Amino acid sequence: MEGRVLIVDDHDFNLQLLERLLELEGREVRAAASLAAAEEALAEEQPALIVLDLNLPDGSGLELTRKLKSEPGTASIPIVACTAAVKHSDEERALAAGCDAFVSKPIDLHQFSMIVSAMLS
Numbered sequence: 001m002e003g004r005v006l007i008v009d010d011h012d013f014n015l016q017l018l019e020r021l022l023e024l025e026g027r028e029v030r031a032a033a034s035l036a037a038a039e040e041a042l043a044e045e046q047p048a049l050i051v052l053d054l055n056l057p058d059g060s061g062l063e064l065t066r067k068l069k070s071e072p073g074t075a076s077i078p079i080v081a082c083t084a085a086v087k088h089s090d091e092e093r094a095l096a097a098g099c100d101a102f103v104s105k106p107i108d109l110h111q112f113s114m115i116v117s118a119m120l121s
Contacts, residue, residue, distance in 0.1 A: 003120055004028045006047040008038040008064075009082065010056050014105070018051060018082075021109060022116065035059045042068075046077060049119050054083040054094060062097040069098030078119040082107065 005022050009015050010033050019029045030047065032038040035058045038050075050068075054061035061081065068074040081094035084105040091102040101115045 004030070004045070004047045005049045005051060005116070006030050006032065006038065006041055007051045008032045008035070008056070008061065009051075009053040010034060011053075014053070014082075014107075017107070018112075021113065025113065025116070027116075027120075035061070035064055038064060042074065046074065048077070049116065050077055050079045051082050051116075052079055052099070054081055054090075062093065062099075065094070065097045065099055080112075080115060080119065082112075 003026065005027050007015055007018050007029060009018070015031045015033065019031055022029045030041050032041050035056050052061040052065065065079050068077060068079065078100040079098065080101045080103055081099040082103045082105065083090065094102050100119065103112050103115060
């Protein structure tokens with residue numbers, strides 16, 4: 001489905017905030033609180049976009065990004081890194097790993113909405 005978004009974040013507040021924002025924009029959303037849950041969700045259906053926290057309790061979002069970008073079936077799914085890491089080197093690492101965009105927390109909702117719209121158009 002066009003517009004389906006997978007949000008991967010271990011903080012419930014962030015999940016709920018992003019989920020609500022995307023639903024208000026008419027997107028279908030699936031949430032995952034861990035890398036394991038994200039991989040399970042990806043095995044069931046491919047989203048049009050992934051919003052991915054880079055620091056999760058069961059591993060690094062960068063590892064998942066590299067894995068997804070290296071597999072032909074998932075390489076074309078845009079990934080937006082969404083993290084509290086705010087060093088310029090964190091953004092560089094995310095983009096080098098294959099993320100298509102980088103958003104720092106706290107999230108600028110307008111900027112986030114514009115990035116999602118651009119990725120899904």
